[in-house]
Amino acid sequence: MIAQNPKIGAYDLAIDAMGGDHAPVSVLDGLEIAAERHPNAHFLLVGDEATLQPLLAKRPRAAKACTIRHAREAIPGDMKPTAALRVRQSSMRIAIDAVAGQEAAGVVSAGNTGALMALGKIVVKSLPEIDRPALAAIGPSARGDVVLLDLGANIVCDARNLVEFAVMGDAFARAVLGLPNPSIGLMNVGSEELKGDERVRLASEMLKASPLAANFHGFVEGHDITAGTVDVIVMDGFTGNVALKTGEGALKLFGGLLKQSFTSSWLSKLGYLLARPALERLREWMDPRRYNGAVLIGLNGLVVKSHGGTDALGFAHAVDVAMDMVTNRVNDRIREGLAAMPSRNRATASLTTD
Template sequence: MSSQPRIAIDAMGGDEGVRVMMAGVALARRRHEGLRFILFGDEARLKAALDRHPNLRAASEIVHADSVVDGSEKPSVAIRKKNSSMAKAIAAVKSGDAGAAVSSGNTGALMAMAKLALRTMPGIDRPALAAMLPTLGDNDVVMLDLGANPECDARNLVQFSVMGAAYARIALDLEQPRVRLLNIGTEDLKGTDEIRDAAAILRATVLPLRFDGFTEGDKIASGECDVIVCDGFSGNVALKTAEGTARFVTDVLRRAFTSSIRSKLGFLISKPAMHLLKHHLDPNNHNGAVFLGLNGVVVKSHGSANDTGVANAVHVAARLLEEDITRRIAADMANVPAFARPAPMLEPAAK
């Protein structure tokens, strides 16, 4: 672990900014003593924060950043901020000073900056945003794309399947992840031409995954598959719906258990089960979405994540570095048919 590349931290991102980011990174450092960090942000504030985390101070380097990307800024505006903490964190990955970047900042800006600086891997048209979601099965499920690409063709969906399976083999420790495409039905004739064409390619291609056809929205949390693939529009709607449903369930239960004295007594009896439910639904325990398909590791922590959530995002970055996710994806893409990969760039004609 001592030789592990450093992780670049955009310390100014997120709803709480420096305080929570530093607490989360310090927690990750306690869990993984070999981790080292480059912290990007306001130097004075970062030094003050490190005084509260001596275990982190010895493993960190501070790089001052003049500006911060605001959560409401458009990507086209944010990418002009070359000296922002977010831009400098990504630049550190590009230069090789860091092996991965972690940010809790503006998702659209982070994707735009990462794609512009790191570029997509050979064989990949577009990067995809992937995250782990809780299920009723033995494992969580990897889902992508969650918003980076609102419209996708069959080739994109095949590439996402390969990238998602590579991620699942690392995160879930599976040799043959079960992959399904999100659809409006499980029958072969259901769905758009793009989804059906992607399914045909996946069925005919030998890959380190098990393609199991289609799944529907109500089966996302069933645990019946390990990777769910869809376009970014559908994925983002599904993700936000799941998050809203989780909040709805917890709010309804809280109201029910405080509605009367008898209900409060019932809560005391069922308190262990309620703690288990809260832990299972807490997004901090599944924090750390990944931009797959780039020439470098970039992890997006939720803006409202607490220190545990930030630590989990750092853990995701460290694990992907250790397992060399980019090499795995590149090796798997070599088995994908040529028509499902990007066309090679043509050399300019000689004058």
């Protein structure tokens, strides 16, 4: 087992076995894959013991990697976060409690997103240096993967939040994408210095005066996400959430129309069959399972959200993301990054007196 912190106990990750549309089967199938990829990992599997025991017995690698902890309840997908906070015996809560209690370095759940975010913030708590945690994930671009944050944890953000997101995005890209010097862009409506609101202009000035300056590309625009202009794109959670869903929607529309085109005639069906091996690679490349696993970053422990509808491969990818962050001690990197930032008061003061 690879502990992120010497204080951390017996488990790399706690797993909410009961969250997600196809739980617990898809979760256990995902762990069977993950256990092969991470042979030394040890998982705390939280859920209904009577259900999990026979399923685990049929999955030898997962069985070896997992210890079951019983939870008699599960958070329904439509439960409000405020209600979910009151369910103390849910699989999600017990898994998160294991992170808060430092038994595990992180948690992975495919369950109720709002509940997971709320429980993460309230039970695991933010790093002392961080004002607000952010939701981060990886997306595809023409030049490799790109880290996007915040994707919706913070609807209203100030310049300080955006700067902290840059520090966290930098640590994320180093840990998960393995980039030694990730470039960072700040989302705006144009790349010129005078574009945007006061908030993004101030964040840009603060980043230019920080140790991240060398890797700070400046402002980027929406099309820079898929162009791969930078490795990390920082934005407020409202913009990030809309951008992510808009991009996903555009790809879905294109994919649907492409399918219609190929089935529209006998000749185009034949054309599809001939081009199929190449198109299958395209499909694999765009496969949302490859990008599964959004991380609530900036907490005293990792909280990773897997898509609720994903299958075993998607869940295994979310576990990969979590394991990369644990192994590479992403929180230690965030702490170092924040410690190296100039004092926020000083940075703001120097800007307002300029």
